[in-house]
Amino acid sequence: MIAFGGAAGKVSRSNDARQTDMDLFDALRLRRTVREYSDAPLTAEVVRQVIWAAQGATGQEGGRTAPSAHALYPLRLRLAVRAVAGVETGIYDPCADPWQKLATGDHGPALEAAAIGPQPWLANAAAILTVCVDMMAAATHFADQPPYGERGLRYGWIEAGAAAQNALLAATATGLGAALIAGFHDEATVAAIQLPPPLVPACHICLGHLPA
Ligand SMILES: Cc1cc2nc3c(=O)[nH]c(=O)nc-3n(C[C@H](O)[C@H](O)[C@H](O)COP(=O)(O)O)c2cc1C
Numbered sequence: 001m002i003a004f005g006g007a008a009g010k011v012s013r014s015n016d017a018r019q020t021d022m023d024l025f026d027a028l029r030l031r032r033t034v035r036e037y038s039d040a041p042l043t044a045e046v047v048r049q050v051i052w053a054a055q056g057a058t059g060q061e062g063g064r065t066a067p068s069a070h071a072l073y074p075l076r077l078r079l080a081v082r083a084v085a086g087v088e089t090g091i092y093d094p095c096a097d098p099w100q101k102l103a104t105g106d107h108g109p110a111l112e113a114a115a116i117g118p119q120p121w122l123a124n125a126a127a128i129l130t131v132c133v134d135m136m137a138a139a140t141h142f143a144d145q146p147p148y149g150e151r152g153l154r155y156g157w158i159e160a161g162a163a164a165q166n167a168l169l170a171a172t173a174t175g176l177g178a179a180l181i182a183g184f185h186d187e188a189t190v191a192a193i194q195l196p197p198p199l200v201p202a203c204h205i206c207l208g209h210l211p212a
Pocket residue numbers: 031032033034035119179180181182183184
């Protein structure tokens with residue numbers, strides 16, 4: 001697991017990716033769904049902070065910013081880059097260090113086309129973070145716990161929600177506009193970001209600068 005903002009293997013609370021003085025409770029108060037963004041590109045640094053908030057390593061023993069049942073950590077992230085300074089457009093695995101490029105091109109329009117109803121913010125955001133779940137791993141791991149076959153799935157969705165809220169609060173604390181989007185057609189979304197099975201998209205976090 002990559003230690004976002006810190007040297008791998010030397011993760012501590014003192015070298016995390018946090019670079020904001022906003023109090024957690026202020027971030028909670030200020031968080032709102034923002035669906036309009038300026039055209040200004042994001043810095044890779046601020047995107048990295050949001051990624052770190054979602055799934056960053058916070059301990060030597062594999063701990064992360066979001067909790068995980070049985071410390072299974074079934075979440076995977078994808079980042080569709082549209083306008084991030086110094087980063088080519090494309091789909092990335094932002095948990096790799098450096099980010100691993102998986103596909104080239106602007107995937108905003110395909111993500112918007114995969115949405116339920118018109119959602120132009122998916123095509124206008126500077127970056128779209130997709131929280132994905134390895135549902136096979138989750139279902140298999142908790143297969144012996146009732147409700148059999150369903151507990152792992154339930155945990156997968158819960159964990160995705162926790163990571164997404166972390167990302168939203170980080171976006172708020174760093175002054176970005178952000179929106180959690182879960183109204184999308186699953187198969188079209190999988191195709192849009194070329195997600196390999198058994199990963200399932202749980203939600204997107206659209207990111208961009210607030211409109212001027
Ligand atoms: C599970 C979930 C799914 C959502 N899906 C969408 C969506 O598909 N499109 C959208 O524009 N907003 C979506 N939202 C954002 C909500 O519309 C928003 O949180 C709600 O209007 C309350 O506003 P607030 O976030 O500013 O407090 C979703 C929120 C949640 C929690």
